Amino acid sequence: MPSHYPGGVRETLALTTYIQLVRAAESVSARLLPGIAAAKLTESRFGVLEALHHLGPMHQCDLAERILTTSGNMTVVIRNLERRGLVRRARANEDRRFILVSLTARGEALIRRTFPKHAAAVLEQMTVLSDTEQRTLGRLCRRVGLGPGARGTALSRQ
Amino acid sequence: MPSHYPGGVRETLALTTYIQLVRAAESVSARLLPGIAAAKLTESRFGVLEALHHLGPMHQCDLAERILTTSGNMTVVIRNLERRGLVRRARANEDRRFILVSLTARGEALIRRTFPKHAAAVLEQMTVLSDTEQRTLGRLCRRVGLGPGARGTALSRQ
DNA sequence: TCGAGTTAGTTTGATATCAAACTATCTCGA
């Protein structure tokens, strides 16, 4: 991309690869957005519902970690989901700092009806690659995601 | 990731690969953010300055396309850059619908001083992969980014 | 048991983001 950038060849390769990585993620997400918007959800809200659906009730802090967002942001997103009656919140008794978030019947119904379409859309997007290519992409992405400083290139974490 | 998800094996592979793609992009971007924030910039503003630096003055609509954002958003981001005296805007005379955005001396100085550090940080992040692996990742990402319906898997567009 | 430090969550203020409605300008054909 920076074709006449005076940095070294390796820097140019890294910049190009990085841009392609970000663009790929953004492009696919953008193509999935209409399906999510059709259910009157945003990506964050969909992510929360999906996590609760697949993993069961969770503490707000665990949700934030899973969605890769800040706690302040999580407060807002969950408040909006609660306002629409899709999730419910309850202080934990053991440790009253925690709030347990769980799906309401409406939330459960919504994600149960929405997720299969989403999964099908993801499949459609990823099928431009063969299964083997997808596994290669996944493996490379995992290593990049873990980043420098991750000990032991294999087995570090799923 | 959805380990007990009842969808098919191929759907599970696609979902897993997609998540890894998005996480990799988000993780690396998050690790680059401190460097951008140190220059009192956001990702969008940095992207605009970088584009103007490497490509010269551009129309606002071309910037929006390059940064992958909406025109409405571009208005805001550029207004904020203008407020800080980093870019300047000028109506094009040939076609008065267009606005030509260009760097001021201050903007030029800022990006000239900031970009090398950014490039070095990207290199550090991507160096968890060998050059060959980076090229493989880039190639796969490009195909995913182009998406289904892109004619001719090779040479379609860089 | 008391207090320093930690952790979960909220609030605040600034920016970003989107979709959709809108204005201004241009093009092209009848």
Add this chain to the structure above:
DNA sequence: TCGAGATAGTTTGATATCAAACTAACTCGA
């Protein structure tokens, strides 16, 4: 030349996002 349609940019209203300051609740050691 005039008017319909296209294009560039702005505005609006809602949501999201972040960092940082804050409150409430817990832990652990002296």
